[in-house]
Amino acid sequence: MSSVGIEGFHSFLNSEGRELSNIKFLPGTSRDITKDKMTEEADASLRRVFAAGCKHEPPCVVGNE
Numbered sequence: 001m002s003s004v005g006i007e008g009f010h011s012f013l014n015s016e017g018r019e020l021s022n023i024k025f026l027p028g029t030s031r032d033i034t035k036d037k038m039t040e041e042a043d044a045s046l047r048r049v050f051a052a053g054c055k056h057e058p059p060c061v062v063g064n065e
Contacts (some may be wrong), residue, residue, distance in 0.1 A: 005036070009043045 013020045025042045027033045 006039055009039055012043065013046070 010020075013023070025038055027038060
C-alpha cells in the first residue's frame, strides 16, 4: 500500500464524524509482515466492524464478583 493508501486509511478512520483517539495494531507473531500488508489488514478489519454496526461495549470480567 502506497503512502496514498495509508492516507486513505487515515481518512477512513476519521470519516463520518469519527475521531481517532487511540488505536494500535500489533503484528502478533508474524515478524515478516510488511507495513503495507498490516495497513491493508487493519483497514479490512475495521471496515467489517463499522459495516456490522460499531458498538460501545467495553470488556468486563464475569464471575469474580
